[in-house]
Amino acid sequence: MREELNQGLIDFLKASPTPFHATASLAMRLETAGYVHLNERETWHTEAGGRYYVTRNDSSIIAFKLGKRPPLEGGLRMVGAHTDSPCLRVKPQPELQRHGFLQLGVEVYGGALLAPWFDRDLSLAGRVTFRRDGKVESQLIDFLVPIAIIPNLAIHLNREANQGWAINAQNELPPILAQVAGDERYDFRALLADQLGREHGLNADAVLDYELSFYDTQDAAVIGLNADFIAGARLDNLLSCFAGLQALLHSADDESCFLICTDHEEVGSSSCCGADGPMLEQVLRRVLPQDEDFVRVIQKSLLVSADNAHGVHPNYADRHDGNHGPKLNAGPVIKVNSNQRYATSSETAGFFRHLCLAEEVPVQSFVVRSDMGCGSTIGPIISSQLGVRTVDIGLPTFAMHSIRELAGSHDLEHLVKVLTAFYATELF
Incomplete structure (x- = not known):
């Protein structure tokens, strides 16, 4: 399972040198799995049990399947990531x-x-x-x-x-x-x-x-004496896109599940197809009940914003808070920031931790040093626009925003396992 997932990620990275290619690659994999493309310029006809995807600007994609259980009862399970890289x-x-x-x-x-x-x-x-x-x-x-x-x-x-x-x-x-x-x-x-x-x-x-x-042009690869690492370009954040896709394709059919992979996160997400644009809400309003029922569905839903976290680097360990240095191959990281650079709350963090415990997946926490600035994700943007509960998580990596980044070779399997469970678990 681990080797198959890692090789799948390597193949996906090779096929996805730009957000346009990443979106096309995701769309191809979705169509192979029976997902139907919806054209935003045409009338949509969706139904319970249906599997669909939408693209915009050729660089953002939202895939979803409508579960047997109505969203008004069970809410939505959403995983968000981004397709662009510096x-x-x-x-x-x-x-x-x-x-x-x-x-x-x-x-x-x-x-x-x-x-x-x-x-x-x-x-x-x-x-x-x-x-x-x-x-x-x-x-x-x-x-x-x-x-x-x-x-x-x-x-x-x-x-x-x-x-x-x-x-x-x-x-x-x-x-x-x-x-x-x-x-x-x-x-x-x-x-x-x-x-x-x-x-x-x-x-x-x-x-x-x-x-x-x-x-x-150097391909991504599993490296290290014991094959402990994955090195490659655009791990931030195609790693999360790939993990979300694998979870969606292997999830159960009872609940309504969304995978949201948007462009322009690295430059603020303010575009027609970015997380700070109208794409997600417009898609949701076309497939969900309107007015008061729309708000009820959103309030029963949860977004997992998946974007890479900073692993503690052995040569620069002092750049981390001493109690919050995520390790490679030690599981996904819950990202917390009191100034709302991440959208995690105690409730959403607790729910994600509960999922990890139930799936026997190791889990870690990250808080930036109090004397350093903090990056952000699409999590706070979507959370503030939709009013949806959100938890920011990600896999620990080194050399974020470099031309070649490094992640743990065990962690992809951890993330896919917990996201697959998330797509099927009763929300709090």
């Missing part, structure tokens, strides 16, 4: 030709840890919008192979490198793609048109626009 996004007019090299200008998306992006084999993926036969279309592309790199400056030319230096995102991050000779000029959009032809057999009249991200 990265380098290509600018609209990116071509830079300097000193015989072709480079692309990039913009930093989210709170990326920048130093690990140097000296990595990078590829490019995302969504391209183009015109074909007079119509505007969009398609996902993925170059797959390494096409770029951001070389470090040799220490001989930067003697202070090991003392730390401020990375200038404008000047130091443009990746190198090729050498160019003389007056040769590259047209990036023509390059994208060629890729559409190679990858999809499409003959685009013109590439109109794009949302493209560089990513590390």
Whole structure:
């Protein structure tokens, strides 16, 4: 079970270099399991026992199954995560030709840890919008192979490198793609048109626009002397998306269950498809009773906001509160913050702890040091918009927001087990 889950996660990460690809990968897995796609522009016909999913902007997805028990009696069991990760996004007019090299200008998306992006084999993926036969279309592309790199400056030319230096995102991050000779000029959009032809057999009249991200081509892997760890890109937060999907697909059919994977969490979630936008409430209002009954259902429901937690790093243990240092491979973490950066309450934390005890899954707690700032999740956003009870949890990881993160190889199984139980358990 553990090895199968870990390999499934590795395959999912490889297929999901961008939020667009992650959403497409989730949708493919849902359709294989019998879930029906609902178009937001059309009338919906849903029924008890039905399995459905909705996408928006090609980068957010909500999957749900309506249980045999009416939501007005049993409430909803919701698991929330996000599809985006910090990265380098290509600018609209990116071509830079300097000193015989072709480079692309990039913009930093989210709170990326920048130093690990140097000296990595990078590829490019995302969504391209183009015109074909007079119509505007969009398609996902993925170059797959390494096409770029951001070389470090040799220490001989930067003697202070090991003392730390401020990375200038404008000047130091443009990746190198090729050498160019003389007056040769590259047209990036023509390059994208060629890729559409190679990858999809499409003959685009013109590439109109794009949302493209560089990513590390090194595959995720189970590593360590005793295979204790999973190393890979975008564990924050595709790890939680994958765990939620596995739990949903293996859950019982009695209760109404939702999996919510939204884009733009790393930049605040304020978008048409982000957690701070209207997508979730609009979906819920189309499948639930209206007016007073809608509020009654929400008040009988619970959201598990699943987003990675900071594991205690052996080299930096002083960055944690001494009593709240989550360990890798010691189970999911309940995240608490008195200033509501996490939406956990004593009741919701107690319920999640009860679930873990019942399933014999180890559970931990995290509170940030009192002299440090605290990150946040989609939990407080959804909780404040819907008024739904929420618990913030996540698996402990190292190097969060790096190009390659690290998690425990035992913890995915722990999380899937407790989330599967959550989808079937009577709510308090």
